[in-house]
Amino acid sequence: ETGVTQTPRHLVMGMTNKKSLKCEQHLGHNAMYWYKQSAKKPLELMFVYNFKEQTENNSVPSRFSPECPNSSHLFLHLHTLQPEDSALYLCASKQGYENSPLHFGNGTRLTVT
Amino acid sequence: GQNIDQPTEMTATEGAIVQINCTYQTSGFNGLFWYQQHAGEAPTFLSYNVLDGLEEKGRFSSFLSRSKGYSYLLLKELQMKDSASYLCAVMDSNYQLIWGAGTKLIIKP
Numbered sequence: 639e640t641g642v643t644q645t646p647r648h649l650v651m652g653m654t655n656k657k658s659l660k661c662e663q664h665l666g667h668n669a670m671y672w673y674k675q676s677a678k679k680p681l682e683l684m685f686v687y688n689f690k691e692q693t694e695n696n697s698v699p700s701r702f703s704p705e706c707p708n709s710s711h712l713f714l715h716l717h718t719l720q721p722e723d724s725a726l727y728l729c730a731s732k733q734g735y736e737n738s739p740l741h742f743g744n745g746t747r748l749t750v751t
Numbered sequence: 752g753q754n755i756d757q758p759t760e761m762t763a764t765e766g767a768i769v770q771i772n773c774t775y776q777t778s779g780f781n782g783l784f785w786y787q788q789h790a791g792e793a794p795t796f797l798s799y800n801v802l803d804g805l806e807e808k809g810r811f812s813s814f815l816s817r818s819k820g821y822s823y824l825l826l827k828e829l830q831m832k833d834s835a836s837y838l839c840a841v842m843d844s845n846y847q848l849i850w851g852a853g854t855k856l857i858i859k860p
Contacts (some may be wrong), residue, residue, distance in 0.1 A: 642793070678759065678852055678853075679852055680755065680849075680850035680851055680852050680853075681838070681840075681848075681850040683847075683848070728793070728794070736781065736842065736846040737781065737782050737799060737801065737842065739784060739796035739799065740786075740794075740796070740848075741796070742793035742794045742795070743793055744791070744792055744793045745793065747791075
């Protein structure tokens, strides 16, 4: 298996549920990212990890909690979400140098009811 | 503030040529990326420009003018599979990516 894999592809959860999104990259990259994509809006950067260390947290509400146990795996733990959190959540990875391109997973389509 | 502008939607005919524009105002500039995203799929990297001029890659070309804060993606010999959203992103002076909202390209037979 190659590239960036995200599971699940679709998730429906109530506002009181707790769930986790998983991302795995098989590209040997050192940096991993969580993005939120809403319809007709620019990608919103949520979290960045370099060599397993969190280097960015773009004022994301605490109901989103990232975890990076190693440079190949990234999780996004979700709890007490709001309906406006419904969106496509994309994971991406890249090589260490600044102008290397991002490699994205297919995303998790999240619906909060 | 930082801003990227691209048209929301464009329509073109199979076999034709289409140009998707992107204008930007950012704090510094360290390169511009174009990505393609088919519905329900991952964005995939198309091109990177950091110097002025045209970069050609098969049917796709990307142009940059840093003095004008302007780029375009040129798609030739359009095919139905080119129907997708095209995302423009600029890397600012802090190497942060600033994204446009994307241009949805519809190809008609």
